[in-house]
Amino acid sequence: MNEQQSHTTRQNSAVTVIGLGPMGQAMTRTLIAAGHPVTVWNRTAGRADGVVADGATLAATPGEAVEASDLVILSLTDYQAMYDVLDSAAPSLAGRALVNLSSDTPDRTRKAASWAAGHDAAFLAGGVMVPAPMVGTEGSHVYYSGPAEVMERHRAALALLGTPRYLGEDPGLAQMMYQAQLTVFLTTLSALMHATAMLGTAGMKATETLPELLSFTDSIGAIVRAGEETPGSELDAGEHPGDLSTVTMMGATSDHIVETSASLGLDLALPLAVQAHYRRAIENGHGSDNWTRIIDSIRMPR
Numbered sequence: 223m224n225e226q227q228s229h230t231t232r233q234n235s236a237v238t239v240i241g242l243g244p245m246g247q248a249m250t251r252t253l254i255a256a257g258h259p260v261t262v263w264n265r266t267a268g269r270a271d272g273v274v275a276d277g278a279t280l281a282a283t284p285g286e287a288v289e290a291s292d293l294v295i296l297s298l299t300d301y302q303a304m305y306d307v308l309d310s311a312a313p314s315l316a317g318r319a320l321v322n323l324s325s326d327t328p329d330r331t332r333k334a335a336s337w338a339a340g341h342d343a344a345f346l347a348g349g350v351m352v353p354a355p356m357v358g359t360e361g362s363h364v365y366y367s368g369p370a371e372v373m374e375r376h377r378a379a380l381a382l383l384g385t386p387r388y389l390g391e392d393p394g395l396a397q398m399m400y401q402a403q404l405t406v407f408l409t410t411l412s413a414l415m416h417a418t419a420m421l422g423t424a425g426m427k428a429t430e431t432l433p434e435l436l437s438f439t440d441s442i443g444a445i446v447r448a449g450e451e452t453p454g455s456e457l458d459a460g461e462h463p464g465d466l467s468t469v470t471m472m473g474a475t476s477d478h479i480v481e482t483s484a485s486l487g488l489d490l491a492l493p494l495a496v497q498a499h500y501r502r503a504i505e506n507g508h509g510s511d512n513w514t515r516i517i518d519s520i521r522m523p524r
Contacts, residue, residue, distance in 0.1 A: 234258060237379055238291040240284065240307060242269040244354035245323070246297035249383055250278050252358035256382045261290035265307070285311035293376050294320050301326040301334050316342035319372050321380065323348045323364070328394030328401070335368065335393035344372040347393045349400025350384065357383055367395035409492075410439060416483070416492050423486045462511040469516065470509035473500030 234257050239250045242264035250273045253260050262270050263281045270280045281287035288294055288311045296304055304322060308315065320338050322331075322345070331347045338345035346368035356362050362384030366373055373380075373388050380386050389395040414435055421431040447453050449466050456463065476497040483493050499516040508515040 235293065235379060236261065236291040238262070238281075238287045238294045239278075239297065240264070240287055240294065241297035241303075241324070242266075242273065243297060245350060245357065247273055248354040248357035249295060249297060249323075251276055252382055253379065254278060255358070258379060258382075261287050263287035263307075283311070284308055285314045287311075288314040288318060292318055293379060294318050296320065296322040296324055298322075298324040300324055301330045304334060305337070312341050319344045319346065319376055321346045321348055321366075321376070323350055325349070325400065325404075326397065328397045331397040332392075332394045344369055345393060346372055346376075347396045348380075349396050349403075351400070351403060352384060359384075363387055365389055365396040365399045367391070367397075368393045412492050414439070416488065419488055420483065420486060423488075456512075457514055457517065462508070462515040464510050464512045467513050468509060469500055469503045469511050469513055472513040473497070473504055473509070476500050 236259045237253050238261045239246050239253070240263050242250070242262060246262075246264070247269075250260050250262055254273070254277045260273075260278045261281050262273055262278045263284055263286075264270050267280065270278065274280050279290070281290060284307050288308070296307075298304055298307065301322065301324060304324065315338065320343050322334060326334075335345040335347070346366050348367075349365045350357065350362070351364065352359075352362045363386075364380065364384040365387050366380070367389045369391060370388070373386070377386060389399060414432070417435050418428050418431050422428070450456060476493065476499075480490060480493045480497050483490055499519060500513075502519040503509070503511070503515045506518065508518070
């Protein structure tokens with residue numbers, strides 16, 4: 223077999239997708255569209271109807287689904303669901319590559335990798351960083367970690383779902399990056415709703431406020447990058463120069479947000495949490511440092 227034929231074989235290799243929520247369905251359709259034979263399984267079999275109509279094959283059992291392909295992609299609620307589904311299929315796992323794109327903690331991910339190794343299966347952890355409608359588009363990217371050889375062996379198929387960003391051999395790394403990104407995402411969503419509720423007390427509708435708030439959200443990256451050629455380099459060096467902003471200045475702003483929110487009768491959970499970061503930094507004598515100094519109390523909360 224020449225190199226071109228080998229590449230074609232890899233491109234058209236069979237893939238199994240277990241878990242057919244919106245993300246699993248999107249991945250299945252993307253793989254089918256690229257010419258891969260795709261076998262699927264879901265605990266609620268009816269969820270497979272749409273992708274079966276598009277060309278997927280529905281397996282009767284998890285074991286049958288696993289046996290259909292060397293590459294098995296999991297898109298489940300959490301890692302416990304992997305055990306619930308695959309325990310009965312354990313004898314079929316040997317020699318397969320399990321790519322778990324479900325969300326959970328880094329520690330549970332590492333335990334899952336050990337579990338897979340105990341069944342002679344290779345294991346890659348991954349985090350899809352886009353919603354289901356963006357899977358397979360140019361804007362899609364997926365973080366992976368685990369054995370580099372497994373990543374390279376299945377890169378062609380996995381790249382169809384989104385640009386692969388490989389982080390290293392530790393299976394917990396991709397999950398760590400996924401949770402870190404979602405920390406920023408979920409906190410931003412809560413902040414957007416808090417700000418919308420705040421402006422709503424003044425009679426402004428969400429259709430008026432959200433465009434302004436989202437425009438500001440888009441600019442935050444540029445604001446954080448301002449004044450530092452390589453974002454994060456000063457943090458890595460333990461430096462927090464306060465020439466552009468200080469903990470005291472940002473802390474005063476957080477005080478005003480808490481006061482305003484309280485006067486409007488809004489929930490204070492989010493603004494109080496933010497305020498606490500600045501107050502602890504000031505208490506520790508770092509009021510004149512840059513706002514990044516709040517990382518100290520995040521790393522070592524009291």
